[in-house]
Amino acid sequence: MTAKTVAVLGGGIGGIVCATELKKKLGREHRVILIDKKENHTFYPSLLWLIFGLRKPEQIQRSLKILTQKGIEFIKGEVAEISIDKKSLSLNGQDIHYDYLIISLGAELNTKEFPKTPKIFNFYCLEGAKLSGESIRNFSHGKIIILVGGIPFKCPAAPYEFAFLIDSFFKDKNLRNKVSIEIYTPEPLPMPTAGPLIGPMLREILESRQIHFKPEYRFKSIDEGKIYFENSKxxxxxxxxxxxxxxxxxxxxxxxxxxxSGWIPVDRETLKTKFEDMYAIGDITTIKLPGQYKPDKPLNLPKAGVFAHSQAEVVAENIAREIHGQKPDKRFSGGGSCFIELGNNTAGFARGNFYALPQPHISIYNPGKIWHLGKVILEKWWFYKWF
Ligand SMILES: Cc1cc2nc3c(=O)[nH]c(=O)nc-3n(C[C@H](O)[C@H](O)[C@H](O)COP(=O)(O)OP(=O)(O)OC[C@H]3O[C@@H](n4cnc5c(N)ncnc54)[C@H](O)[C@@H]3O)c2cc1C
Incomplete structure (x- = not known):
């Protein structure tokens, strides 16, 4: 058997799982290369805790160099070009040949329309989350807005979780009556892909906590203290x-x-792109769901780490089987789950199958401290298992 080179692009959730599983299955005979422009991996599900001082940056980051101990070749560099015909990548001024390619480069955050002022923060990245935390700790009265700038966005629960945590934070400081909280989003309901039960339930919890939910608001522009929406408001x-x-x-x-759609279309079960030996997983993909809640309203698989993770396992297994001359018959079935932080050390939990017919089938469990603990354990497990 000739030695194969498998290149995994992106050292986020999908890339780490895929490269690790591939190396485990392929052994020393084959090369597994993991490429990321950053040396440090950040576990984004913990970012909201960092904002509220419950985590330090070093607790939610690990160096991708650690993976070299497992035999994975880690290269730090920005992939500048993918040459499909030549099966090669260019980075750091070099060309790297691959036999198989897995693209798990995630989503880029476009911040150019937001003025740089001490009042506006991108809480979806580590630096922005740190600054968000400082601004909240120094805030004592006034109006806080959370704005969803476009659809799709990763972790559809995160803006709502953030609102619940802000609410709890100011309640604990006895300042809640001096702070108003509003969420503006283009979505019709919170987490619309998760079905007709979760959205109304979250909306009810938001209202019960005086967090004002403003659906179907698309922002047009922003200045230092005002948002202008497409509906002229x-x-x-x-x-x-x-x-x-x-x-x-x-x-x-x-x-x-x-x-x-602006994203990479893939087969929803195998994650194959239309090009030979090339796969894409995680946030960078677009996957149409087979079912829908309303006629003429096709749904896409949400962008979340839980899916990137399962897809990575499927792709790693199938590539390893193919290299070993076996049938690559593992399939991604659309299953996923999500903890929803509600503040005060409690969380909700939802689990289901997004590929179910005639519509996604999602179950919700009663909120409680147990689910918050579940999320903490997931974080600990993530670092234990992969680093
Ligand atoms: C605040 C927040 C909370 C979240 N909470 C949850 C949660 O509770 N549960 C959940 O399931 N998901 C959650 N998510 C979403 C989850 O983090 C993402 O869905 C997941 O990380 C996607 O994995 P990925 O591998 O597709 O991409 P990513 O993890 O984003 O990894 C992409 C990697 O590619 C690298 N990269 C990009 N371009 C290049 C290039 N040209 N060259 C080299 N490297 C490049 C990046 O540096 C990055 O490391 C949350 C996200 C946020 C922001």
Whole structure:
């Protein structure tokens, strides 16, 4: 058997799982290369805890160099070009040949439309989350707005979790009656892909905590203290936390791997792209769900780490089987789960199958401290298992 080179692009949730599983299954005879422009991996599900001082940056990051102890070759560098015909990548001024390619480059956050002022924060990245935390700790009265800048965005629960945590934070400081909290989003309901039960339930919890939910608001522009929406309405703020619009990284657009959605289309069960020996997983993909809640309203698989993780396992197994001359018959079944932080050390939990017919089938469990603990254990397990 000739030695194969498998290149995994992106050392986030999908890339780490995929590279590790591949190396385990392929052994020393084959090369597994993991490439990321950053040396440190950040576990984003813990970012909201960092904002509220419950985690330090070093607790939610690990160096990807640690993976070299497992035999994975880690290269730090920005992938500048993917040459599909030549099966090669260019980075750091070098060309790297691959036999198999897995693209797990995630979503880029587009912040260029947000003025740089001490009132506006991108809480979806580590630096922005740190600054968000400082601004909240120094805030004593006024209006806080959370703005979802575009759809799709990763972790559809995060803006709502953030609102619940802000609410709890100011209640604990006896300042809640001096702080108003509003969420503006283009979505019709919170987490619409998760079905007709979760959205109304979250909306009810938001209302019960005087967090004002403003659905179907698309922002047009922002100045230092005001948001202008497409529906001609405006909103003033004292602090603004944004989920910036997401796009696929430039390198995959340049390689014509994206479709009209702006993301990479893949087979929903095998994660194969239309090119031979090339797969894409996680946030960078677009996957149409087979079922839907309303006619004429097709749904896409949400962007979340839980899916990137399961997809990575499927792709690693199938590539390893193919290299070993076996049938690559593992399939991604659309299953996933999500903890929803509600503040005060409690969380909700939802689990289901997004590929179910005639519509996704999602179950919700009663909120409680147990689910918050579940999320903490998941974080600990993540670092224990993969680093
Ligand atoms: C605040 C917050 C909370 C979240 N909470 C949850 C949660 O509770 N549960 C859940 O399931 N998901 C959650 N998510 C979403 C989850 O983090 C993502 O869905 C997941 O990380 C996607 O994994 P990925 O491998 O597709 O991409 P990523 O993890 O984003 O990894 C992509 C990697 O590619 C690298 N990269 C990009 N372009 C290049 C390039 N040109 N060259 C080299 N490297 C490049 C990046 O540096 C990055 O390391 C949360 C996200 C946020 C922001």
């Amino acid at each position: 405006t909103a003033d703020f004292d602090l603004l936390f944004v989920v910036p619009p997401h796009t696929a990284p430039e390198v995959v657009k340049k390689a014509n791997l994206t479709n009209e």
